[in-house]
Amino acid sequence: MSPSKNNLWHQNARASLKEANSCNEFFQTDVFENQSFPIKIPLEFANLIDKDNPNDPLLRQVISSKSKLKDPEFSLSPLEDDRHSPVSGLIHKYPNRVLLIASRVCAIHCQYCFRQNFDYQQHDAISNWIQVENYIINNSQINEVILSGGDPLSLSDDKLELLIGNIEKIKHIKTLRIHSRSAVVTPSRITDKLADILNNSKLSVVLVLHTNHMRELSEQFASVVNKLDGITLLNQSVLLKGVNDSLESLSTLSLRLFSLGILPYYLHLLDKVSGTEHFLVSDKRAKQLHKELKANLSGYLVPKLVRDKNTESKVWL
Ligand code: SF4
Structure with missing residues (x-):
């Protein structure tokens, strides 16, 4: 039986590339190694990669071999x-x-991920919901809840509906923000049901996508993102060497985002996680690129250049 449109993304998730040999075979390369942070590449993303280009900017983000460069400023958990x-x-x-x-x-x-060594067992808002809910209820100055992870859109539509429904019941919460990369790298995740849940929430909903390169915004993504017409769409990127560290790459990303109704929001400097040294763009180069972006694009197309200090704590550069 073929899966319904609302369930296709589950099937796509199960078909993701997850092991070095199968990645090396798929991309006709030998650069993948099995590491402690496991490989996971959805086919919807893998099929956007140019197999003839060993430096493809999408491929670079998922190659699992760790940097041979060792920098003492890089640690297992920088935040x-x-x-x-x-x-x-x-x-x-x-x-x-x-x-x-x-x-x-x-x-x-994403092999540059700042949470690749994160202890998720100690941090699970769903299994600890009663305490989480009580904390929010008892702190009436809180008016916005941000769903992060991992990726909150890896929850099923039913679980997400339940969670959002519970948040909506807390009277002083007005805004729901969701941080997600899966909506971009697996456009099948934008189901009709998900769109209904988000578009019809009582809360003001902001979906902050995570896109680093214009080519991630595929035709498939473009054909479904307009379902989310009742919410605010923003994007955050990480500035990554060999992926998007050029004026052309960042400009085309901003322009493509805007053409799809998404505003560029943040451009993050790399969080210094061990093994990701090869992705580092220096502060000096980052500031220069940001200056060039400001000179070449309208202000609303220029993301804020930021460094994470702690989760949800940023320093503007
Ligand atoms: S989607 Fe986000 S949390 Fe998940 S691996 Fe990528 S950067 Fe990390």
């Missing part, structure tokens, strides 16, 4: 999430908003 976590699964840094770790699962494993 101190625990210091701002009053209850498991919830991070509270700024008075008006909290971030929930809603899922440990991602549609893709």
Whole structure:
């Protein structure tokens, strides 16, 4: 029996590339190695990669072999999430908003990820929901809940509906923000049911996508993103050497995002996680690129250049 449109993404997730040999065979290369941060590449993303280009910017993001460069500034966990976590699964840094770790699962494993060594067992907002809910209820200055992970859109539509319904019941919450990469790398995730849940929420919903390169915004994505016409769409990127560290790459990304109704929001400097040294763009180069972007694009197309200090804590450059 063929899967319904609402369930196709589950089937696509199961078909993701997850092992070095199959990746090396698929991409006709030998650069993949099995590592502690496992490989995961959805076929919808893998099929966008130019197999004839060993430096393809999409391929570079998922190659699992770690950097041979060793820099003492890089550590297993550069962000101190625990210091701002009053209850498991919830991070509270700024008075008006909290971030929930809603899922440990991602549609893709980005090899520059700052959470690749994160202890998700200690941070699970769903299994600790009663405590999380009580914390939010007892802190009436909180008006925004951010769903993060992992990727919150790796939850099923039914689980997401239940979670959002529970958040909507808390009277002082007005805004729901969702951080997701899966909507871009697996466009089949944007189901009709998901669109209904988000478009018809009582809350103001902001979906912050994570896209690093214009080619990730495929025709398939373009054909489904317009279902999300009742919410605000923003994008955040990570500035990555060999992926998007040029004026042309960043400009075309901003223009493509805007043509799809998505505003560029943040351009993050790399979080210094061990093994990701080869992705680092220096501060000096990052500031130069940002200056060139400002000179070449309208202001609303220029993302803010930021460095994460802690989860939900940013320094503008
Ligand atoms: S989707 Fe986000 S959390 Fe998941 S691996 Fe990529 S960067 Fe990390």
